[in-house]
Amino acid sequence: MDVAAETNEKFAAYAHPERLVSTQWLADALAGDSGPSTSGSLVVVESDEDVLLYETGHIPGAVKVDWHTDLNDEVTRDYVDGDAFARLASSKGISRDSTVIIYGDKSNWWAAYALWVFTLFGHEDVRLLDGGRDKWIAEGREISTETSSTVPADYPVAERNDAPIRAFKDDVLAHLGKPLIDVRSPEEYTGQRTHMPAYPQEGAMRGGHIPTAASIPWGRAAAEDGTYRSREELEALYLGEAGLKPGDDVVAYCRIGERSSHTWFALKYLLGFDSVRNYDGSWTEWGNAVRVPIAKGTERGEVASAS
């Protein structure tokens, strides 16, 4: 990568510190002083839940990627294909070797999702702005309402490579017995609710969780200011509470795969688990699927012995 990784004490403790940048680092990089030389190789992307939030003010020069209209296929429940992704990247001024820094609202919930989709297409240098949009604004940094003018870049058609980081329902069935992390709210995990508070339109026929999944709501990986918690704190959560062991093969899920992207990032890049997959079908698929095993209540439950 052309743009040097940020080094600071907090990030240095993570397995892949080059996947995060701080707000100060980005401000310096954009100002072009004391920061790394950007020379057009750095593209800042905002990705929010609200489709109009970018327009109300964004980091100067940042381009917008909407998780729903840009990254999801309009017809099939799937992500866009290599052609559409190449067109999207190109239109945003992103080249294959660009350093892409993604940030967004809600502790980078949707930004992490966008980063995960960029990773499906093998975009090599894609990083998160630690703390996201809220931290940038809370620090009183510059915000612009001008739509950033971009020069279309060349982006090759890259085949999406799902297998390493994406799990489908059958993969999860085959995975049963190995660690799963359920990142939804405790009410969704126990089955008390079949949708997230305030999101009834993404409901399911059945409530509960995938048997043996540990419940670690995604937001627990984020501090008050939206930044990721320290390595020590993340280890207490995922190695301690969830009981993961270094080297485990892990699948994370939520409702549609966005909140679990945030957890996927923490496990993959901050704690260094090599094999972490995000099950984007998540509860809206599992909780509607016929004859898949479900556990209810606060207990993780057991996997029925193979027949």
Added chain:
Amino acid sequence: MTTYALPAALAEIVDDFQALTEPDRLQLLLEFSRELPALPERLQDHPELLEQVVECQTPLFLTVETEESEGGEVVRLYFRAPAEAPTTRGFAGVLHEGLDGLSAAEILAVPDEMPDLLGLTRAITPLRMRGMSAMLGRIKRKVAAVSH
């Protein structure tokens, strides 16, 4: 679809949206989000008088009141939605401009699928449009409850 059943102000808004390209429709929705009036002070101090529309992705609170005018009883609408939720604010702005000050009967006659007429479904996604339908549904239920 025709807009003949809509109250004049709402029909005008629908026509404005329909006349635009998709990106410009989003811009117009953004303008509505900016124009959503702040709550009057008496309601700001009494959040319990507002009801949350839980179907919206972001917290939206609304209440309706009736007041006497020359032409009879009219309905006043009040909304509160955070600045970080411009889409939700935009929907609220459309409904405020289109429905505030009408009679209960006029509001109750607005077709439930009115939000679809704005031509935003593709740009906003059906998922997000449901928030607006829920908002209209909630207004109609509350209007039915307070009108006589």
